[in-house]
Amino acid sequence: MHVIRDDGSLDPTLDPGLSVDQVVALYKAMVRTRVVDDRLEKIQRQGRIAFHVGSLGEEAAIIGAAAALRDRDWIVPCYREVGALLWRGYPLQQYIDHMYGNADDPLRGRQMPDHTFSRAHRYLSVSAPIGTQIPHAVGVAMAAKKRGLDECVGVFFGDGATSSNDFHAAMNFAAVYEAPVLFLCRNNGYAISLPTQRQTATRTLAEKAAAYRIPAARIDGNDVLAVWRAVREGAERAANQGGPTFIELITYRLGGHSTSDDPRVYRSQEETDSWRKLDPLLRLRKHIEQRTAWNDDLDGDWRAVCDAEVKECVRRAEEKPPPELGDMFGDVYAEQPWHLREQQAQCLGGPRASDEEDES
Amino acid sequence: MHVIRDDGSLDPTLDPGLSVDQVVALYKAMVRTRVVDDRLEKIQRQGRIAFHVGSLGEEAAIIGAAAALRDRDWIVPCYREVGALLWRGYPLQQYIDHMYGNADDPLRGRQMPDHTFSRAHRYLSVSAPIGTQIPHAVGVAMAAKKRGLDECVGVFFGDGATSSNDFHAAMNFAAVYEAPVLFLCRNNGYAISLPTQRQTATRTLAEKAAAYRIPAARIDGNDVLAVWRAVREGAERAANQGGPTFIELITYRLGGHSTSDDPRVYRSQEETDSWRKLDPLLRLRKHIEQRTAWNDDLDGDWRAVCDAEVKECVRRAEEKPPPELGDMFGDVYAEQPWHLREQQAQCLGGPRASDEEDES
Amino acid sequence: MTRMNLVQAINSGLRGALQQDETVLLMGEDIGQLGGVFRVTQGLQEEFGADRVLDTPLSETGILGTAIGMALHGLRPVTEIQFADFIYPGFDQLVSEAAKYRYRTAGEFHVPMVVRTPYGGGIRGGQYHSQSPEALFIQTPGLKVVCPSNPYDAKGLLLEAIRDEDPVLFFEPKRVYRAVKMDVPDAPYTVPLGEAKIVRPGEQVTCVAWGAMLYEAFTAAEEVAKRGVDVEVIDLRTLWPLDVDTIVSSVEKTGRIVVVHEAPRTCGFGGELVALVAERAFLRLEAPPVRVTGWDTPFPLTHEHEYLPLAHRIVPALLETARY
Amino acid sequence: MTRMNLVQAINSGLRGALQQDETVLLMGEDIGQLGGVFRVTQGLQEEFGADRVLDTPLSETGILGTAIGMALHGLRPVTEIQFADFIYPGFDQLVSEAAKYRYRTAGEFHVPMVVRTPYGGGIRGGQYHSQSPEALFIQTPGLKVVCPSNPYDAKGLLLEAIRDEDPVLFFEPKRVYRAVKMDVPDAPYTVPLGEAKIVRPGEQVTCVAWGAMLYEAFTAAEEVAKRGVDVEVIDLRTLWPLDVDTIVSSVEKTGRIVVVHEAPRTCGFGGELVALVAERAFLRLEAPPVRVTGWDTPFPLTHEHEYLPLAHRIVPALLETARY
Ligand SMILES: Cc1ncc(C[n+]2csc(CCOP(=O)(O)OP(=O)(O)O)c2C)c(N)n1
Ligand SMILES: Cc1ncc(C[n+]2csc(CCOP(=O)(O)OP(=O)(O)O)c2C)c(N)n1
Numbered sequence A, B: 001m002h003v004i005r006d007d008g009s010l011d012p013t014l015d016p017g018l019s020v021d022q023v024v025a026l027y028k029a030m031v032r033t034r035v036v037d038d039r040l041e042k043i044q045r046q047g048r049i050a051f052h053v054g055s056l057g058e059e060a061a062i063i064g065a066a067a068a069l070r071d072r073d074w075i076v077p078c079y080r081e082v083g084a085l086l087w088r089g090y091p092l093q094q095y096i097d098h099m100y101g102n103a104d105d106p107l108r109g110r111q112m113p114d115h116t117f118s119r120a121h122r123y124l125s126v127s128a129p130i131g132t133q134i135p136h137a138v139g140v141a142m143a144a145k146k147r148g149l150d151e152c153v154g155v156f157f158g159d160g161a162t163s164s165n166d167f168h169a170a171m172n173f174a175a176v177y178e179a180p181v182l183f184l185c186r187n188n189g190y191a192i193s194l195p196t197q198r199q200t201a202t203r204t205l206a207e208k209a210a211a212y213r214i215p216a217a218r219i220d221g222n223d224v225l226a227v228w229r230a231v232r233e234g235a236e237r238a239a240n241q242g243g244p245t246f247i248e249l250i251t252y253r254l255g256g257h258s259t260s261d262d263p264r265v266y267r268s269q270e271e272t273d274s275w276r277k278l279d280p281l282l283r284l285r286k287h288i289e290q291r292t293a294w295n296d297d298l299d300g301d302w303r304a305v306c307d308a309e310v311k312e313c314v315r316r317a318e319e320k321p322p323p324e325l326g327d328m329f330g331d332v333y334a335e336q337p338w339h340l341r342e343q344q345a346q347c348l349g350g351p352r353a354s355d356e357e358d359e360s
Numbered sequence C, D: 001m002t003r004m005n006l007v008q009a010i011n012s013g014l015r016g017a018l019q020q021d022e023t024v025l026l027m028g029e030d031i032g033q034l035g036g037v038f039r040v041t042q043g044l045q046e047e048f049g050a051d052r053v054l055d056t057p058l059s060e061t062g063i064l065g066t067a068i069g070m071a072l073h074g075l076r077p078v079t080e081i082q083f084a085d086f087i088y089p090g091f092d093q094l095v096s097e098a099a100k101y102r103y104r105t106a107g108e109f110h111v112p113m114v115v116r117t118p119y120g121g122g123i124r125g126g127q128y129h130s131q132s133p134e135a136l137f138i139q140t141p142g143l144k145v146v147c148p149s150n151p152y153d154a155k156g157l158l159l160e161a162i163r164d165e166d167p168v169l170f171f172e173p174k175r176v177y178r179a180v181k182m183d184v185p186d187a188p189y190t191v192p193l194g195e196a197k198i199v200r201p202g203e204q205v206t207c208v209a210w211g212a213m214l215y216e217a218f219t220a221a222e223e224v225a226k227r228g229v230d231v232e233v234i235d236l237r238t239l240w241p242l243d244v245d246t247i248v249s250s251v252e253k254t255g256r257i258v259v260v261h262e263a264p265r266t267c268g269f270g271g272e273l274v275a276l277v278a279e280r281a282f283l284r285l286e287a288p289p290v291r292v293t294g295w296d297t298p299f300p301l302t303h304e305h306e307y308l309p310l311a312h313r314i315v316p317a318l319l320e321t322a323r324y
C-alpha cells in the first residue's frame, strides 16, 4: 500500500497533505544523508576514518519518521539514523568531527564513529549492543507521562533487534504502563548476514506486537509519505493517551551492514538490484518532479552542494588535533574519584605509545 | 471448554479415551501430591525444613501434562512440578531427603528444598531464576532432533516467566529451528503478588505465541483430561515434525507463593474461595465417582495411605545425618582443581561454626 | 529518633526520599501491595500511590532498562532487584548502559539511579538466594557500590545514593535485616559515599569487612582481644569508590591485614583490597595479607555456616596474622 | 604443518572437532554463510551443513541457553559470541546455569560447552568492541577460562576445551587474529588446560600476561634486557583454574612480579594474581607487586593505545620493579 504511487502521484485517500516545501525538504534531507554516507564510505575505504555504518536505501524510513515526530518528541536511535539527527538540525561539522574522534568530537574520541547523541535535539545516545535502547525509550516515555509533558518517543531498531531481550521487556513494559512510545522497526531484510526470514518464523514483524497487545502497522518504509503518515498517526495516539504503537517499516539495506562488511558473501546481486529499483529517493523524486519543477539540474546542484558541504567538513575535521589525552579520564562519574585522578596523572606523566613507535 | 463437565460426565466430542484405571491413577497421583504438599507445609511451619513451594490447586495442570507425555519425553521443570516427578516414579523418600538436605539428599545439601532433578526420570534440574529453564528445553529438543531420537520436551513455567528474557529467546529459537518442544505455561493467576492482568497487557497468555508463529492452545488447567488431551496433541505434533506448541494452562495458585508468602496481603478471600470451588481434585473426583465405585471411604483411605507414607519418609529423613562437610567442595568441576582441594582441606581441618556456637 | 532495624531504616529512607523529591520513584517486583518479599517497601505504595511505587512485570531487563530511560529524562528511579542473585538478567543494562552513558555522551546525559538489592547468605537461601556479586560491579567503571552494615548508615547512605548523579548499586545485607536495631533519626539525613568507618580501633591487625560480615569481624576482634590481640576493624560502607586512605593508614600502623567477605575468594573484592595494600604499603607489611571469604563453590545450603566466613574462621586468621 | 595465523588455526581446530566428533556443533550469529565477522568459521557451514554450523537469531540468551540444553542432552556445542562485549545479554545463562548445573545436580547433569569470543582492544573498536571481561567469569565457580596467545596454543587449547566436560570460556585476542603466523599441525592435537608457559626465562622480574598483551610483555622484556634487566615472561594460556605453581615458583626465584592485562585494573584478574602471590610468596617478595592494566574507564577510541598496557607502559614498570 503506497501513498506515493508508482507513477509519482499521491493516493488521495492516503495523502497526508504535506506542502510542496515539506516534501522537497524531505527529499533534500534524504539526498543529503545519502551524499554524506557515500563520502564517509569513501574516506573510510581510504583509511581516514575507522568505521562507518550508513543508511543507504533506508532514508525514507529514517527521515520520514523523524519528520513526522514533533520537535519536542524524543528520538532514541539505533546506529543507522544519523539522518534523523541531521534532519533536526544537528551541525554536520559536529558529526564529521565525531567521525574523526578529534578534539571537537562531542564524545572526545571515546567511542567508535556513528555513536552520536544530542540533548539539544532530543536525541539519545547510540550504543552498540543491539536492543538496549528500546527499554530506555519506554522509560523516557514513562517519565514524560509521569511528568505530565506532552511528549512522545520514537525508538529505532532493526529486524534483528526483535530477537533481543530488551525488545521483549520494552514492549511489555510499554503496554503495561501505556507509555507514549513508537516502536520504529526498520526491517531492512538483514541482521548483518541473517535474513529476516531466519531471524524469526513469523511472516511479518508487525505480528509480534500482538504478544503485548500493542497496535501495529506494516508500512512500505521506502515510501516516505507512508512512513510519515503512520508515524504521525502513532504519535497522535500516544499524545491522546492511547499508549504505544509498533510500526514495521519494510525497507532494504542497499549497502553493507557497515564498512566492515561485504554483503556479496551472503546475498545475490539480483536481490540487491531488484531493491535498487525501489530506492526511496527515486519514488519521492518522481513525486516532487510531478509536483514542482524539480529536475536533473536541480538534483545535481543539490547533490553538489551537499557534497561540497561534507567535503569541507571533512577537510576541517582532518585539520583538528585529537582530543586531549586527559579527556580519556573524564565523565566516568560526575566527580573524578581518587583512583582516576591517580591514573590520569600516571598516564599524563608517563611515556606515550607514540614515543614507543618513534623508537622502533 | 471442558472435557470433564460440571456434572462429572465427559464431553464425548473431547473425551481422550482414558481407561478407568488411568483416570483413577491420575486422581490418586493428584491427591498424593496434595497430601505431600500439606505435610511439607506443616513441617515447614514447625521449622523442621527451610522452605517449600507447593502446587495446591495446580495438580491437574502438572500431573495431566506429565501423564500425557511419553516416558521417553523430557520434562523440564520450573519449581512447582514435583508432582510430575513423583508421577514418573521418583522415590518419595528421596524427595523428602532432599527437602531436609540430609546425607541422602541427591543434591548433598547444596540447594534449597524443592530443587529436584533426575536423569533416570528424564527430568532436568529445578533452578530458582525465573525462565532460565525454557531455552534449555529448546536445546534438549534440538539435540533430540539432531540425534534422530523420537523424543519431545515439555517445559513448565508460570505466567510471570512469560516476561523473562529466556521465554522470548526460547520461543523464537523453538520456532526457527522447529524444535519438538511443548511450552507448558501454568497461568496460576499470580507471580508472587502480581496478578497476570498486570504482568502483561494481553488478555491471554496464549496470544503471545503468535509473535513466534507457534500454535497455541488455551486450556482449563483444572480439568485434568483437557490438559491431557492438549498436551498429547502437542506431543504428537512434535513427534510428527510439526515443531513446538504453546499451551496455556489456566489454573489458580490456591496456596501462598511458597511457605515464605502470605497471600492475604494482596488478594481477597472471596477470590480464593471462588477458585476453591474449581479445585481440580473435585472435578476429577466427580468424574471417577461416576465411572467407578470411588467414594468417601476409598478417598479417605487413599489420603491416609499417602499421609502415612510421607510421614514415614519424614521420620526417616529426620534420622539421617547432614551430608559430609566435604561434599560442599565436590562437583564444581568434573575434576577438583588445586584451589578447591586446598580450600576443602582448609575447611575440614579448621574450626566449625558449631564449635563457635558451643563456645558462646 | 526511633529504634529501627535495617528494614525499617531503609523504609524510612525511601519514605523520606519520596516525600522530599517528587522525581523519586520506586520500581520492582512485588514492592507495591506486598511491600517487597522482605517488606522493605511496606506501606509505601499505599502512601504514595501506584504511580510512584511501581509493581513491575517479572523482568530485570525491563526494570533496569526503563529505569535508565527515566533517569535520562529527569527522574530518580530507585529500583529493587528482589535478590542480588537475580540481577544477572538485567546485567547488560547495568554494565553496558547505566555505567557507560555519561562517558559516551561526555556528560551530556547521565543516569542517576539506585539499584537496591538484598545480598548474602545465612538465611538458608541456597545457591540462588545468597550470592554476593559486588565484585562484578566494582569491576565496571561508572558504577558506584555501597553496602551498609547497620540501620543508621543504611538510611543515610541510601539517601545520599539517591541524590548521587551516578548509578549506585546498593547492597543490603539481608542477614542483618531484622537482626540489628539502633536509634535512627526520623527525618532524612545523609551519610557521604566513599567514607569507611573504623568501628573498632586497634593496633595490631587491620580487619576490613562490610555488610553482614562486619559483625563477624567485630565478634572475632573481640574474641581475639581476650587473647591479647588488638584488631582494628574497618567497615567499608562504600565499596567503590573506595576509601583507600583509611585502609592504607591502618595497615601502615598495624602492618597486617585480614579481609573478610562472603563472595567466593577468587576475583572477589578481597583480591583487589589485598593488591592495593600490597602496592601501597609494601614496606609496612609484616605478615602476608589474608582473605577470609566464601569458598570457590556455588553457595551451598546445609553447610552454609561453614561456607560463610563467620567469626570461627576469622579468629584463627587474626591470630595467625598477628603472630606471624 | 601449515603456516597459520590465529584465525586459521582456530578454524582448523573447529574443522577437526567437527570431523572427529559428530556431537560437536557450532552456533552463533553470522557464523555460517558469512563465516563470522572475523571469518573464523569460514567454509565450515559449507563443509558440514547448516545443521552443524547454525546461524542463530540475534540473541545471546538464546544461543547460550539452547546450547546448555544441547550440552545436557549429549551434544558438545561450541558457541560464538560475536564480541566479548556482547556476552552480557546471555550472562545469566552462563553464571546462573552453565556454571552451577553440575554442582546443583551433584554431577548427574553437566554442561560440556565452549563459548568462543573475540576480546580486547587495539582494533579501533571503542567501548563495545574492545572489552576484556575475563575476571567476571573467573569469579564464577564452575566456569573455566582460557585465553591463547598464539595459533599453536589456540588450536590445541580449543580442542581440549571442546573435550572438556565443563563449560569453558575461550577468549580469542582479536588484535592477534591476523598478526601472528606460525607452523601448526594440520591434524587435531590438544594442549592441556591449566598449564602456563614460560615464554622467556629470566631471573630478575616475573611478568605475567596472556592473549594479546603477551607480545607486549615480551617486547618490553626484550627492551629492558638491553638495559640489563632479565625478565621471566609467563603466558598463562589458561586463566582459571590457574597454574599457580608456575607463577609462585617464578616469583620465589625473582622476588618481583608485574602483571599485565587489558581489562580495567580494579577487580581485574591482576588483583587476584597479586593477592595470590602476596599470600604465597610473601617472604620472597622484594618489591611491591605491580599491575600494568587498562585504566578504570570504559574503553576509549582515539587514545586506545594509551589506554592499553602496551610495551611503553610495561617497560618502566619492569625497570622500576627490578630496581626497587
Ligand atoms: C547484543 C549484541 N549482539 C551482537 C551484536 C553484533 N551486531 C551488530 S549489528 C548486528 C545486526 C543487527 O541487525 P538489525 O537489528 O536488523 O539492524 P540493522 O543493522 O539491520 O539496521 C549484530 C548481530 C551487537 N551489536 N549486540
Ligand atoms: C530472574 C528472577 N527474578 C525474580 C525472581 C523472584 N521470584 C521467584 S518466583 C517469582 C514469581 C514467578 O511467577 P510465575 O512465573 O507466575 O510462577 P509461579 O510461582 O506462579 O508458579 C519471582 C518474581 C526469580 N526467582 N528470578
Ligand SMILES: [Mg+2]
Binding pocket: A158, A159, A160, A186, A187, A188, A189, A190, A191, A192
Ligand atoms: Mg536489519
Ligand SMILES: [Mg+2]
Binding pocket: B158, B159, B160, B186, B187, B188, B189, B190, B191, B192
Ligand atoms: Mg504464576
